[in-house]
Amino acid sequence: DQQVKQNSPSLSVQEGRISILNCDYTNSMFDYFLWYKKYPAEGPTFLISISSIKDKNEDGRFTVFLNKSAKHLSLHIVPSQPGDSAVYFCAASKSGNQFYFGTGTSLTVIP
Amino acid sequence: KAGVTQTPRYLIKTRGQQVTLSCSPISGHRSVSWYQQTPGQGLQFLFEYFSETQRNKGNFPGRFSGRQFSNSRSEMNVSTLELGDSALYLCASSRGWDHEQFFGPGTRLTVL
Numbered sequence: 001d002q003q004v005k006q007n008s009p010s011l012s013v014q015e016g017r018i019s020i021l022n023c024d025y026t027n028s029m030f031d032y033f034l035w036y037k038k039y040p041a042e043g044p045t046f047l048i049s050i051s052s053i054k055d056k057n058e059d060g061r062f063t064v065f066l067n068k069s070a071k072h073l074s075l076h077i078v079p080s081q082p083g084d085s086a087v088y089f090c091a092a093s094k095s096g097n098q099f100y101f102g103t104g105t106s107l108t109v110i111p
Numbered sequence: 112k113a114g115v116t117q118t119p120r121y122l123i124k125t126r127g128q129q130v131t132l133s134c135s136p137i138s139g140h141r142s143v144s145w146y147q148q149t150p151g152q153g154l155q156f157l158f159e160y161f162s163e164t165q166r167n168k169g170n171f172p173g174r175f176s177g178r179q180f181s182n183s184r185s186e187m188n189v190s191t192l193e194l195g196d197s198a199l200y201l202c203a204s205s206r207g208w209d210h211e212q213f214f215g216p217g218t219r220l221t222v223l
């Protein structure tokens with residue numbers, strides 16, 4: 001039972017444009033959401049997070065939007081850079097340390 | 112501050128064998144979580160240990176077990192290996208009361 005879903009396995013974007021990665025979840029009890037970035041042969045690294053009491057969180061080029069009514073979150077990267085090419089995972093947690101991850105979206109930023 | 116370390120990085124085993132993977136968390140972190148990553152399945156949560164006690168458990172069979180030592184280092188054991196156990200096994204450490212997890216590089220297990 002996949003409680004967190006990333007329906008786009010891959011995404012290609014031109015350098016300088018916006019990258020939008022999407023994530024849907026099914027459990028309304030999730031209260032914290034995170035995005036991780038993963039390069040090959042490395043573990044995921046934390047990128048940005050958002051609490052369920054907010055609908056937007058911004059950190060430099062990265063912004064996460066949360067739509068609780070739609071059970072949807074998205075990660076915007078503006079402007080996209082070639083170094084952003086990686087696999088992005090969204091994750092959700094409910095009041096604890098157990099995280100549910102999506103299947104990942106592979107982002108390719110074309111120079 | 113040293114990051115999360117996992118040993119070994121690569122492992123090849125045959126069906127029916129057992130395997131033990133090790134994870135050393137960041138100094139001061141008391142929580143260690145284990146995940147299995149396979150293509151198309153993302154990261155599947157196995158279990159989480161906090162102060163030597165299993166605090167959370169995912170939906171994996173009893174062949175998957177773990178433990179945590181007093182220095183917060185953790186081991187994960189898989190018995191009676193199956194071909195489907197081939198995966199990247201990741202551990203993540205955290206302080207245990209916030210949401211920020213730091214991942215190790217993973218152990219790539221191949222079962223032949």
